[in-house]
Amino acid sequence: MTAKSPPAKPKGQDFLNTKSHGSYGALLFHPDWKTKRKEILQRDMHRCVHCRSDKDLQVHHRQYHFIASEQKFRLPWEYPGHLLITLCESCHNKGHNKYKVPTITI
Numbered sequence: 001m002t003a004k005s006p007p008a009k010p011k012g013q014d015f016l017n018t019k020s021h022g023s024y025g026a027l028l029f030h031p032d033w034k035t036k037r038k039e040i041l042q043r044d045m046h047r048c049v050h051c052r053s054d055k056d057l058q059v060h061h062r063q064y065h066f067i068a069s070e071q072k073f074r075l076p077w078e079y080p081g082h083l084l085i086t087l088c089e090s091c092h093n094k095g096h097n098k099y100k101v102p103t104i105t106i
């Protein structure tokens with residue numbers, strides 16, 4: 001980061017740019033995320049919503065929310081269930097290569 005970087009970049013953006021999504025890095029080991037993840041996996045009956053595989057399942061965020069009033073991103077487990085879906089690793093990676101997860105300022 002140099003002094004010339006554009007100022008528009010909100011704080012916390014960096015962890016969204018890590019390559020191997022799951023994206024939140026250390027936060028993915030947070031107990032609250034484990035609980036949320038389990039909840040979503042159960043709802044989707046432990047199957048990828050795209051190919052129905054039950055291997056290497058991951059929970060994907062369909063949107064990221066930037067909370068304007070707090071100038072920070074919403075924590076992974078604070079998203080409503082309809083924004084989280086179960087994908088197998090392969091569909092997850094394909095999805096991320098194809099689409100950019102929209103970041104919404106709330």
Ligand SMILES: [Zn+2]
Nearest residue numbers: 048051088091
């Ligand atoms: Zn799949």
Ligand SMILES: [Zn+2]
Nearest residue numbers: 021022060061
């Ligand atoms: Zn994802």
